[in-house]
Amino acid sequence: xxxxxxxxxxxxxxxxxxxxxxxxxxxxxxxxxxxxxxxxxxxxxxxxxxxxxxxxxxxxxxxxxxxxxxxxxxxxxxxxxxxxxxxxxxxxxxxxxxxxxxxxxxxx
Amino acid sequence: xxxxxxxxxxxxxxxxxxxxxxxxxxxxxxxxxxxxxxxxxxxxxxxxxxxxxxxxxxxxxxxxxxxxxxxxxxxxxxxxxxxxxxxxxxxxxxxxxxxxxxxxxxxxxxxxxxxxxxxxxxxxxxxxxx
Numbered sequence: 001x002x003x004x005x006x007x008x009x010x011x012x013x014x015x016x017x018x019x020x021x022x023x024x025x026x027x028x029x030x031x032x033x034x035x036x037x038x039x040x041x042x043x044x045x046x047x048x049x050x051x052x053x054x055x056x057x058x059x060x061x062x063x064x065x066x067x068x069x070x071x072x073x074x075x076x077x078x079x080x081x082x083x084x085x086x087x088x089x090x091x092x093x094x095x096x097x098x099x100x101x102x103x104x105x106x107x108x
Numbered sequence: 109x110x111x112x113x114x115x116x117x118x119x120x121x122x123x124x125x126x127x128x129x130x131x132x133x134x135x136x137x138x139x140x141x142x143x144x145x146x147x148x149x150x151x152x153x154x155x156x157x158x159x160x161x162x163x164x165x166x167x168x169x170x171x172x173x174x175x176x177x178x179x180x181x182x183x184x185x186x187x188x189x190x191x192x193x194x195x196x197x198x199x200x201x202x203x204x205x206x207x208x209x210x211x212x213x214x215x216x217x218x219x220x221x222x223x224x225x226x227x228x229x230x231x232x233x234x235x236x237x238x
Contacts (some may be wrong), residue, residue, distance in 0.1 A: 018229050036178075041132040044133055065185050066206075071200050083162065083172060084171070091180065092198065094172075099189075099194060099201065102117070103190075103191050105121065106126045108145055
């Protein structure tokens with residue numbers, strides 16, 4: 001009986017410790033997801049693939065990257081250069097005449 | 109989709125900072141597909157990589173390049189990829205979830221249908237017959 005109680009306490013302690021470690025790990029990943037992309041990239045580059053399955057990546061990512069611009073909100077304007085001529089253009093001028101789809105991305 | 113909505117909606121690629129540059133977070137898929145670029149050191153290098161991207165991927169619609177301080181990416185949270193539909197009165201009509209998981213062209217198609225109606229029929233048929 002005493003041995004069983006001790007075993008239970010021992011196992012409970014192990015699980016509690018592991019749970020705290022997991023919480024800390026998830027907290028670290030959540031922090032990284034909210035950093036600039038280069039910082040996040042450096043963190044993820046060091047992470048082994050199996051670790052990706054230890055936290056709810058997609059849910060956390062969607063929350064971390066939701067941004068402050070909401071549907072119905074005003075799209076901000078910036079001066080940007082076109083790729084073909086490198087001429088500066090106002091981003092807002094792109095949607096003066098008709099709606100615009102902006103596709104953000106990169107080659108890599 | 110850009111071709112189907114030609115005349116009703118304009119499409120623009122907004123080229124932003126690299127998702128998986130070789131000096132930060134290179135993936136096996138980058139190696140496999142030979143898409144290996146370091147983080148650009150200035151705007152011109154970013155534009156050069158953007159040009160390679162547009163050519164290799166056959167992107168037919170125009171592209172703009174984010175400034176080197178990544179102001180547009182920061183404001184629109186565009187990294188690594190994302191889509192927006194913006195109305196003529198500056199309102200955001202559609203904002204995709206962040207990529208890679210949230211990049212769903214079919215959701216954009218639904219938003220376009222709601223905003224401007226069905227795509228041009230003749231173009232849709234021509235596009236589907238190719």
